[in-house]
Amino acid sequence: MSQLIRDYIELVWNQGRTEEAERFLTEDLIQHNPNLPNGRKPLVGFIDGFRKQLPEARFEIRRLAAEGDLVFIHSLFTAQPGHRGTAVVDVFRIANGLIAEHWDLREDVPETTASGNDIV
Template sequence: MRKPTRALPFLLAGAMLLAGAAHAAPDARDLKQEEANRSLVVDFYDRFFNKHDVSAASVVADSYRQHNPEVPDGKAPFVSFFSGFFKEHPKTSSRIVRTATSGDLVYLHVHFRAEPTDRGSAVVDIFRVEKGRIVEHWDVVQDVPEKAANKNTMF
């Protein structure tokens, strides 16, 4: 029997969430607002994380709530953290591969690289937008392995 991987709990949790979502009553979606939120987040993300334009954080709420344990809460601490990161890693890039929205949430599937030659990491960033401001963020990061058990890419 094959030994379970570290990903198994995440797969099981995802399956349970999907099963619950299948039984939930559908809510009316405001697709125009979701697209406005998606556009806001994509523009912010590209300017901030690719161009290292920290002024792009003007769309981040002062009370920004961060769920990545390495990054502090609040807009000013967020900008300060990444200003230092960009100075240490000036060649970072974050290619947005796909996006999705659901209500006030915007999901980005990203290929992050600290250096152009790195294999990088697969990242799922989730942003919550409220009244035209990014107010909350979660992420899940997985390194791109040298070898995979299949021929699919992570992107």
Template sequence: MNLEENKMKVTALLNAAFTPGRLVAEKRAAMATYINPVKYIQHSAVVPDGFDGLMSLVEKFDQQFQSYAVEVKRLIAEGDYVWAHCHYTYGPDDPRGKAIVEIFRFEEGLMVEHWDVIQDVPADMAHTNGIF
């Protein structure tokens, strides 16, 4: 198990899935490089289970948003897990976007399980530290 390699795979997966303008078939092929499509278990409350469930979310993003982006702010890896603290933006209608922690479990070099924690980026905060 190579923790740095797993972190790079998570970044590559997020970039492959959430880059607008790529064909869905291209995204599917790129994502299958990093995910075990047979074993993939989804725990997110907003995404259907399995690899096809994740693909349905990716297709929904392409249909719903003209422009969107994910920026990985930090990565932490330990054992079979990688945590990615990300900033998702959804174009001009949602300029602040969401702070999302993506959690992936790896098995034999591929992602097999996913959880997330999602928070809207607030307009105002009780401090000046920023959310990221």
């Protein structure tokens, strides 16, 4: 399951190879992102538009964990080189070897933190 998610992020999101989406996503994907409807097709359309607007955008997975049918990733998203970035946590539910459900949370990376520790 972990490799499925690593490959999905790299191929579909980072490389924009949305023609590969059916290898990773169920057709009736349940989406909990408030800006996206359910289904593989709307997500593919979103990713295609996203990649056109931000061709250098990249997700760098920093942490990954799996439990049962869930995979959790903590990533640094950068829109372009030199961008401070956004910390992203994605949760994926896997069913029959495909991503069936998705949740995500985002927070912009601040210049500094009270603790001095990075947020990603």
